[in-house]
Amino acid sequence: MQPLDDTGRASVNGALPTAPTGVAPAATHAPSAREHVGSHVRYAHQPIVDRAGKVVATELLFRWNSLDGGVGPELGTYATATVLANALLDGELLTGSTPAEHPIGDLLVNMDARTLMSPIAEAMTPDIGVIELLETVTLDAALTARIRDLHRRGYRFALDDLVSLDDPRWTLAPWVQFAKIDVLGRDAVELQALIRKAHQLGMAVIAEKVEDEAALLQLKRMGADYFQGYGVARPTTCAVRALPGCDSRVTGQLYLLAQAGVAEGSLALLAGRHPALVARLLRVQAIHAPQYMAVAESLSDVMVSLPQPVLLAWLAIFNIAAVHGRDRDLATLLHDQLSETRLSLRRDGGVRTPMDLERRSFQVCTQLLRMRLPRRHDGALQAHRGSSTVGAAGRAPLNAAA
Structure with missing residues (x-):
């Protein structure tokens, strides 16, 4: 895995694949025809740290393979499937050797409602990490039943981009372990209320979009458990041989x-x-x-x-x-x-x-x-987990206890 440089960009024509039956189709905002050819594929990752500054988790972020274009929730299943394939299969992120100074911990991956209802959700097994339920999710009986069933089988969830106390997704708290609170633009009263509600419902708080050291210190005083944002570390975009x-x-x-x-x-x-x-x-x-x-x-x-x-x-x-x-x-x-x-x-x-x-x-x-095929790692399986590996104790780096 190498940091992105100009040689990692696709440059010739290709075609957007069609999703199989039962899987949500690619986004209506289709990428350039260059997206599906060339020597490399791309993804990004951003660390999440605990109160002591230790990396305990990493969010995987979709990136276009051929350009630095806009990325948003509307990409849905296409983004989720692509980032999983690019990072975990092409990039061997979970099965290659990662230097001890660059731990990864649990992975967090975004999913919208259609992706969660599709077979793709089952790829995010509990030993890999946590499913982030996007802010676009609309609750209904079928979706709630799906979350309950996956939770019963050990799958873990986070509510992404929480900004209000009346977000309908709070009702999923019995089956959700983490509340990701978007702190950007929120005043101290709002933030304290959101953190308090998450803790009262039994969820650990991941403060996201932490912009600087001052915000980080304030959120620690307010009781947030984990932190993500430019004030912690910027996302890193990687290009890997496809x-x-x-x-x-x-x-x-x-x-x-x-x-x-x-x-x-x-x-x-x-x-x-x-x-x-x-x-x-x-x-x-x-x-x-x-x-x-x-x-x-x-x-x-x-x-x-x-x-x-x-x-x-x-x-x-x-x-x-x-x-x-x-x-x-x-x-x-x-x-x-x-x-x-x-x-x-x-x-x-x-x-x-x-x-x-x-x-x-x-x-x-x-x-x-x-x-x-080019060699990418030395065969040391699951070295990415570091000292907090999921092993005999069965304990994951990112803990739900608030």
């Missing part, structure tokens, strides 16, 4: 089959023929099921190791953020080399059953990926 793009027909078919309940073994028969998909599924396993990486002998093993909702979530994300024109030549080369190897295995009689072929194919594919 994985090769996926075939939209294959990713769409894979998502629809998984949504219909097709077994992982059958899904692997389709996905295993496409190295760009295999590369992403291996990185998803590194995030969500690293304990099974050493024993996976086939792509079916990789997919079975993932909880079904998590697998479906990432397949939905692939359809939005992995269908692009980057490294198309490499994608074609990998696909052709794998196809030739599969034909050779059949011709030489080296495999007896379809599953034998898939296992051998998986081995060849992983070897090709190791040779052809």
